[in-house]
Amino acid sequence: MGDDGSDPAPSACFAFPTGAEGGRQNLFLNLHPTQLKPSPLPLAISAIAVSVTGIEKSFGPTRALAGADLAVAAGEVVALMGANGAGKSTLVKILSGTHAPDAGTITLNGKTGTLASPSAAKAAGIATVHQATDQAGAAGLTVAENLLLDELCRPSGRFLVSARSIRRRAREIAALIDLDLPLDLDFVDLRPAERQLIAIARAVAAKASVLILDEPTSSLSTTEADRLFAIIRRLRAAGMAILYISHRLGDLAAIADRAVVMRGGRIVGAFAKPIDFPAAVAAMIGRTLEAAAHDGKISTAPIVASIRGARLVPGAKPFDLELRSGEVVAITGTLGSGKTRLLRALFGLETLAEGDFVLDGQPWLSSGPARSIKNGVFMVAEDRWQSSLLPPEVPGASIAGTIALPHLKRWFPSGLLRAARERKVGSEAISRLGIKARGPDDTLDELSGGNQQKVVLARWQAAPCRLLLLDEPFQGVDVGARADLIAAIRGSQSGSATLIATSDTEEALEVADRILVMRNHSLYEAGDGHGSLTDQVDKVESERPETFDD
Amino acid sequence: MTDLTTAQAAPRISLFRETRRYALFVLLALMVVGFWYAQPAFIRSANLFSILQAVSVVAILGVGVSITMAADGFDLSVGSVAASSVMAASYAMVVWQLDAPETMALVLLMGALIGLVNGLLIVRLGVPDLLATLATMFLLAGLQLIPTGGRSITAGMVLPDGSSVPGAYDPAFLILGRSRLFDTIPLSVVVMAAVALLAWFLMERTRWGRVFYAIGGNETAAHLSGAPTKAYRLWAYVISATLASLGGLIVASRVGRGDVSAGNSLLLDAVAASLIGYAVLDKRRPHVLGTVVGAIFVGVLLNGLTMLNAPYYTQDFVKGVVLVGALALTFGLGKKR
Numbered sequence: 001m002g003d004d005g006s007d008p009a010p011s012a013c014f015a016f017p018t019g020a021e022g023g024r025q026n027l028f029l030n031l032h033p034t035q036l037k038p039s040p041l042p043l044a045i046s047a048i049a050v051s052v053t054g055i056e057k058s059f060g061p062t063r064a065l066a067g068a069d070l071a072v073a074a075g076e077v078v079a080l081m082g083a084n085g086a087g088k089s090t091l092v093k094i095l096s097g098t099h100a101p102d103a104g105t106i107t108l109n110g111k112t113g114t115l116a117s118p119s120a121a122k123a124a125g126i127a128t129v130h131q132a133t134d135q136a137g138a139a140g141l142t143v144a145e146n147l148l149l150d151e152l153c154r155p156s157g158r159f160l161v162s163a164r165s166i167r168r169r170a171r172e173i174a175a176l177i178d179l180d181l182p183l184d185l186d187f188v189d190l191r192p193a194e195r196q197l198i199a200i201a202r203a204v205a206a207k208a209s210v211l212i213l214d215e216p217t218s219s220l221s222t223t224e225a226d227r228l229f230a231i232i233r234r235l236r237a238a239g240m241a242i243l244y245i246s247h248r249l250g251d252l253a254a255i256a257d258r259a260v261v262m263r264g265g266r267i268v269g270a271f272a273k274p275i276d277f278p279a280a281v282a283a284m285i286g287r288t289l290e291a292a293a294h295d296g297k298i299s300t301a302p303i304v305a306s307i308r309g310a311r312l313v314p315g316a317k318p319f320d321l322e323l324r325s326g327e328v329v330a331i332t333g334t335l336g337s338g339k340t341r342l343l344r345a346l347f348g349l350e351t352l353a354e355g356d357f358v359l360d361g362q363p364w365l366s367s368g369p370a371r372s373i374k375n376g377v378f379m380v381a382e383d384r385w386q387s388s389l390l391p392p393e394v395p396g397a398s399i400a401g402t403i404a405l406p407h408l409k410r411w412f413p414s415g416l417l418r419a420a421r422e423r424k425v426g427s428e429a430i431s432r433l434g435i436k437a438r439g440p441d442d443t444l445d446e447l448s449g450g451n452q453q454k455v456v457l458a459r460w461q462a463a464p465c466r467l468l469l470l471d472e473p474f475q476g477v478d479v480g481a482r483a484d485l486i487a488a489i490r491g492s493q494s495g496s497a498t499l500i501a502t503s504d505t506e507e508a509l510e511v512a513d514r515i516l517v518m519r520n521h522s523l524y525e526a527g528d529g530h531g532s533l534t535d536q537v538d539k540v541e542s543e544r545p546e547t548f549d550d
Numbered sequence: 551m552t553d554l555t556t557a558q559a560a561p562r563i564s565l566f567r568e569t570r571r572y573a574l575f576v577l578l579a580l581m582v583v584g585f586w587y588a589q590p591a592f593i594r595s596a597n598l599f600s601i602l603q604a605v606s607v608v609a610i611l612g613v614g615v616s617i618t619m620a621a622d623g624f625d626l627s628v629g630s631v632a633a634s635s636v637m638a639a640s641y642a643m644v645v646w647q648l649d650a651p652e653t654m655a656l657v658l659l660m661g662a663l664i665g666l667v668n669g670l671l672i673v674r675l676g677v678p679d680l681l682a683t684l685a686t687m688f689l690l691a692g693l694q695l696i697p698t699g700g701r702s703i704t705a706g707m708v709l710p711d712g713s714s715v716p717g718a719y720d721p722a723f724l725i726l727g728r729s730r731l732f733d734t735i736p737l738s739v740v741v742m743a744a745v746a747l748l749a750w751f752l753m754e755r756t757r758w759g760r761v762f763y764a765i766g767g768n769e770t771a772a773h774l775s776g777a778p779t780k781a782y783r784l785w786a787y788v789i790s791a792t793l794a795s796l797g798g799l800i801v802a803s804r805v806g807r808g809d810v811s812a813g814n815s816l817l818l819d820a821v822a823a824s825l826i827g828y829a830v831l832d833k834r835r836p837h838v839l840g841t842v843v844g845a846i847f848v849g850v851l852l853n854g855l856t857m858l859n860a861p862y863y864t865q866d867f868v869k870g871v872v873l874v875g876a877l878a879l880t881f882g883l884g885k886k887r
Contacts, residue, residue, distance in 0.1 A: 369773060369774050369776045370776040379774065381770075381774055386768070388774065391768070393834040393835045395760060395763050396763060396767075406776050416755060416757075417755055
């Protein structure tokens with residue numbers, strides 16, 4: 001939710017001050033600035049556009065924000081850094097009006113007020129471009145209509161709109177950020193980068209004074225990211241205050257004027273230009289990075305699985321990969337570089353364009369999940385709610401049932417379920433992985449993200465494994481739970497190999513013996529455990545793909 | 551995300567939850583007592599068994615519907631399958647002169663085949679379940695009229711080609727719908743109980759049932775856990791249509807002729823029973839026990855109202871009220887966690 005216009009608040013289906021002023025008076029104490037038209041004239045850097053002080057927010061017993069202070073000046077790009085669970089997204093949700101803070105003040109252009117709803121935040125001039133770009137516009141409408149969505153939704157807008165006037169106005173809006181998309185294209189046919197640009201164009205058209213970009217490059221190629229940076233610089237020059245959330249150091253180095261680091265719901269460090277990224281990373285994690293590969297020795301254990309001459313897509317550079325017994329290997333790389341595709345191919349969900357897999361000395365070509373699981377090749381797919389978990393009203397949605405699901409056939413060959421068996425494994429997992437739950441009958445929706453992920457990991461550790469494939473296993477997992485997960489992944493290596501795909505370099509360094517970088521559907525060696533850890537971060541970061549063709 | 555709150559809140563809401571859990575049973579008991587008070591004849595065992603007999607077909611069809619719903623499908627064709635089974639059974643005996651066992655085997659096989667077609671349309675061709683079964687519903691509703699030129703099938707009737715039919719209903723066939731066990735329990739009620747028990751066992755106590763529900767809850771998760779999801783969904787439709795043809799056999803043997811209007815309201819009644827079942831034990835999902843209770847609930851209500859001289863044309867309205875109430879109970883009240 002957020003800026004997609006779905007907010008039910010009747011007060012504001014998008015009042016923004018381009019035209020008629022109706023519907024705006026009951027919003028956000030009329031804070032809307034008038035000085036920030038996108039003009040080529042840079043404004044004084046010193047003008048604070050938005051600031052928050054002492055923001056607190058708790059969800060039940062969990063304190064997401066414990067007194068966060070942050071200020072962004074007009075014409076400034078502030079990078080907000082923080083590990084998963086540090087409170088970044090909660091702060092963004094408060095600034096975008098999704099959550100109300102428990103305590104603290106929000107000041108926008110010198111005036112203090114509250115943001116009652118996403119539309120109120122938007123009317124007040126705070127535009128948020130979310131990571132999930134499918135909400136940046138409405139499917140079924142054209143690019144032109146999406147650019148004008150705010151104006152079309154405005155209650156005071158004209159009743160009749162002609163296709164010509166829409167196109168004319170859309171061209172004006174597109175010109176604000178040099179958007180050159182065909183205006184007749186349907187929103188569903190756009191790529192994430194293009195959707196994102198539409199969201200930004202809408203923000204500019206709405207004369208937003210503050211733009212929040214949440215992980216904007218996570219699904220972009222380098223050329224697309226460069227284009228985004230150019231637009232951000234332009235908006236900065238026009239006096240927009242930009243809060244840029246990312247943990248991709250390369251992006252932050254390219255675009256940020258200042259970096260602010262969050263940890264445990266507080267701001268724990270601020271770094272002015274030139275930004276000392278190693279120090280910022282240390283502040284972010286709360287300690288210096290500790291890699292798993294302490295000794296840097298090359299493993300001589302027997303090879304469990306290997307890949308020879310693999311091409312993930314036709315025309316990609318072929319690569320080899322050997323996974324040894326007891327080894328944890330991480331593959332890092334941007335979204336779309338092919339990490340997920342490799343894991344899915346090993347699990348039998350996709351086929352290689354070329355190349356062979358070998359598992360325990362035998363050629364391995366899985367026909368699908370059932371065969372893979374039978375042969376001890378397990379995969380934890382990304383996005384656990386979509387890929388692994390069941391809604392709470394379904395039988396088997398408990399911790400015990402979630403763990404048991406793939407093993408039902410082996411555990412209960414007669415077909416008759418025995419709850420005691422499932423609960424025993426569930427209880428064992430709860431104590432072994434430190435899952436915070438009342439018992440094995442708790443449903444997964446009652447658990448936090450980290451505990452959910454522990455249950456999913458326990459599912460695949462409940463049977464003898466040869467090759468464990470983990471796709472983004474630390475997504476939405478807080479730092480503490482991540483440490484537990486890493487310990488569990490590294491602790492139960494009874495002769496099996498583990499292959500982890502993650503777009504987060506720090507996670508890769510923390511969990512893996514060996515790190516590989518995937519770019520353009522091919523694998524490259526990265527850190528080998530030697531040298532300082534931050535060097536390794538830099539090295540891996542610098543390996544970002546130059547281009548990526550969709 | 552942060553859900554230790556529920557752990558603390560649990561004791562406070564549990565009383566409320568317990569009430570919701572048994573709400574339909576309590577209402578059912580209140581209803582029985584109320585009708586008994588208003589009309590003492592209501593509680594006589596002959597009347598109670600006649601209620602069960604009246605709901606047995608709906609309950610059997612509803613069990614099939616709830617199995618497809620458990621696998622996140624929907625079988626709109628059950629009513630038509632039952633109706634065409636009535637016609638097929640009559641045609642088999644009256645025109646082809648088959649005996650009772652042959653007729654039953656033929657009809658059940660026909661049901662299974664229709665289920666297979668439904669399942670293949672949905673699983674193989676990817677037709678959305680509602681549309682696929684809507685299409686077979688229309689197809690069967692029309693098909694059953696063709697062999698007899700739209701007329702009901704009775705002994706001695708004249709076929710469209712002018713010939714007179716040679717056969718008649720096998721008396722043994724009528725046992726299914728008209729006889730009583732120990733002279734009290736209608737055989738169709740026994741069949742309903744057996745179907746319900748078997749289906750309950752399958753869905754709640756075996757790993758196959760668990761996988762049906764897992765597919766309904768999250769097909770991707772079930773697939774990635776190695777479940778052959780397409781085969782399961784296919785089976786759900788085969789089971790559903792086979793149960794529907796069993797229901798049709800009971801209707802045929804009760805009516806004793808191939809009535810073209812038989813099974814008119816069966817689809818909606820069966821779906822309503824499944825949906826009312828969501829509220830039983832506050833499960834919020836299709837389940838066999840709930841479906842049977844839902845069917846009985848509606849049956850008791852209609853029987854009681856009829857005894858109190860409520861006109862027949864209010865029946866659909868009453869069913870609708872019960873359905874709306876049950877769904878509101880399931881999805882609306884106290885849903886916040």
